[in-house]
Amino acid sequence: MYIELKNINKSYGSFKASDNVNFGIEKGRLVALLGPSGSGKTTILRMIAGLEKPDSGEIIIDGKVVNDIPASRRGIGFVFQSYALFRYMTVFDNIAFGLKVRKLNKQVINERVTELVRLIGLEGFEKRYPSQLSGGQRQRVAFARALAPNPQVLLLDEPFAAIDAKVRQELRKWLKDMIHKLGVTGIFVTHDQDEAIEVSDEIIVTNKGRVEQSGTPIDIYRNPATAFTSAFFGVTSELKDYKAFKSFDEVDEYDKAIVRPEFVKITKKTEVQKYKSSAVEGRVETVEFRGNSIEITVSCNGSVFSARRSLDEPAVEVGEIVDVFIYRIFITHGDSVKLLKNNAIREETVVI
Amino acid sequence: MSAGNNQVISREGTTEIHAQTAGSKAVKIILISVSVIFLFVMLVMPLITVIYEAFRKGLIPYLEAISDPDTLSALLLTLEATVIAVVINTVFGLFAAWAISKFRFRGKKLLVTLIDLPVTVSPIIAGLIFVLTFGRQSIIYPLLESIDFMVVYAVPGIILATVFVTFPFISREILPVLEAQGTDEEEAAALMGAKGFTIFRRVTLPHIKWALLYGIVLCAARAMGEFGAVSVLSGHLRGKTVTLPLQVEILFGDNKFMPAFAVSSILVVLAVVILIVRSIVEYIGKRRGEK
Known part of the structure; x- marks a missing residue:
């Protein structure tokens, strides 16, 4: 297992966001965390990223317990639901940010950013600000920015929620192809089962802070293991x-x-x-x-x-x-x- | 037949809209004239009076009045207190606004309420609080005396009072901007390995720049005009602990009306300069926002 969560618990006051969560993800897989709102899926994602600390339990990435490693040194790319693009920076500067922080030399940064801009198909948009882009374009910039420092793990929080239906279809396929092509391990949060079925290799169904079931989309669809999954799916x-x-x-x-x-x-x-x-x-x-x-x-x-x-x-x-x-x-x-x-x-x- | 009907209907419709416009026109005139008259009586007339009185005896007496050594030292002290208050409150305002908008902690609501306190407390009371805290009857007075650091009836007291009265201005301007922005962009930067100061400089500061400048302008304006708290702490030692507003009061009390108005005109000019700076800041900020 490349990413593993063992007995993770997390509470906000009296609200139990994670209740003894256990699962493992193999390298190179694209996994969906699927559940209704408030089921604790975003909390799980933020804990893997290091933006939240679990109350108990272990998070293991590539064989190492990362609980005490700060977010900035986990080598994880994160795409926010709101994209969180730096609004006072151009597309180029947004993508280059993670590389500049690492103090790489200018030529290396230029090459990497140019490569990523080509990958997301936004050549000619380098000098634009996020407010001058469409929703789909912003999402792709957020994706490129997260990928720029070559992370081994890419986490996406509701990546398609703010995009209109037609563009969403295209982006789903694009994202799936891209992640498999790059060989990173991806986890994305969604409340949309069609999206989970269409995009992921594997689905982890969450409900009330617990993992209800995990498996391939077809397996979960055919053989729901719990009462919740049987009513939630389809x-x-x-x-x-x-x-x-x-x-x-x-x-x-x-x-x-x-x-x-x-x-x-x-x-x-x-x-x-x-x-x-x-x-x-x-x-x-x-x-x-x-x-x-x-x-x-x-x-x-x-x-x-x-x-x-x-x-x-x-x-x-x-x-x-x-x-x-x-x-x-x-x-x-x-x-x-x-x-x-x-x-x-x-x-x-x-x-x- | 049907065409005729249509015409009647449309004509009636027009009349109705026309009547509505006429109604709102009367309201418009009343509202505007009330505002203009109010502003004229309360603001424009007094300002004209100040300038008129200041120059009534001509330019030379005016220049003599404002180049009086006591007045000049009052001007310097006012500028000194203003600059120090702005610097301290900028730092404090940034820290407080940052803490309140970006972290969850106990007592956050209390902190927000306390920041607003100087606006609600009468400046005279604020002054008295400092007299009691640092004056002769205070328990820390012997300590202050031993290190020869006088607060009451001395320059530090004046600065302290100015800082106290003006400290909500900057944090109050930045806070809504920081709260609207959320923490996503900072989190994104942190995940890419950026350290605290880099995040502040590259992500947060560009965002709050205009609000911060606006807050500084407001803070400076308020600091220059502060009278109540400063008056209690100053002791009115001429040429030493007198600020411009206090100098005006002293001159006025001595029945030196023309010099009092002349000194007031300096404050008026400073206020107008600040207003112009404010408008420029607002204009540039807005243009950036639209882009």
Whole structure:
């Protein structure tokens, strides 16, 4: 493990920002710290950077405990949510700052800054001030400034939060490629799961100061380990009484039954439904066009939840009575989560 | 038919807006004239009177009055106290504003309140506090006497009083700017390995430069005009512990009206100079801000 956090605790007064946090990150990976606001993800980032001190526990970077090494000597690049560009310095001076502080000679600084300006595609903007740049350009300058002293670790706090949707898409891909190309180890904080899934190699899900789960995006999506992750990841809706849906095992004690749109199949009465005997009737409440699919909310056995249909399938209308079949349900109890599969599918595989 | 209707509607609309404009015009005239009359009675007329009285007997008596040795020494003392107060309060103001805006600590609110105290406390009381603290009845008086350092009825007392009365001015100007800026830029600089002083010089100072200059101007203006606290601590030793405002009072008390107005005119000129400097600072600051 290149970066390791061991039993980290941190409180602000009575607020527990980090509650026994443990995780490890391998060299060269780009990791997302994902969680709702107030879940302690930024605190973790600031502690790794050395901007905050943990109350207890160890932070290890490259085999060394860095708790007592000041922020300035940890060799970490940090991109702030607000970018924190020096507003009275030009783009050139911003990027050169970390190098000038190191008292490198002028020619080396010039070469490095020119190289970085080219890397971020802002040639010709060297003499501009941050206030004369767009959000996306500022973000890239902040990125170049953090990278200038050749850090081994790059930390990014909500790097895309202040950028409009279209530019954000481009920047996400750009950032991912760039970090892999440079071979630095990156950690970024986000509350946007799409962003985490799209950009990161690995996701660490935080909630209430604790690490809920870590793993590859697909692994977390498929196999949520805790009640929180199962409800937080993906678009989720809750079923009031899952036992009213046919062919599921009975679970005695449970708190919530959660479904995602991809767990639900909606068929018109005129269409063929292989598991018709296990489907129940529902009423279409809303139909919304989502660009690449149709999102349908359906009320069924007293619950309202959403499902998707392809654009190629015949359209359903609001108020229409349809067949609803559920493939899988997440059942939570306390902190744990269990995946229930519809027995109708299993029986069929047995028959075949 | 429908076109006619439209016309009526638009005409009615216009009348309504017109009536509104007329209403606000009356309000505008009243507001402006009240302000102008008030300013004229309270400010312009007294200023004209000062200048008029100062020159009533002609230029030569005026020059004689202001080149009086006591007056010149009062001018020097005023400038001395002002310069020292500005230097001390700049340092103190920077430190206090920095501490308040950049750190979390216990008693921060109390510190902010205490900084404002000199504005709320009457200068006479401030003067009395220092007399009691450093005067004959004070416990530290024997110590001060043994090192031959007199505060009350001496120049240090005058400087002390001036510093006390003017110390909120600079920190009060810088504080909002520092608070609005936050600590991100400083943190970014620190993460790149910059030391405290480099961070201050390269990141913080460019940001507060104009607020600081403005604070210095205000502080200087207030320091020159200070009367109450200085009056209590001065003892009115002519040619020794008398500042310009005190000199005016002495001359006035001696029924020497023309010289009193002549000395006042020096203070007026200094105030006008400071106002001009202030406007220039404000103008440049604003232009930089827009860029």
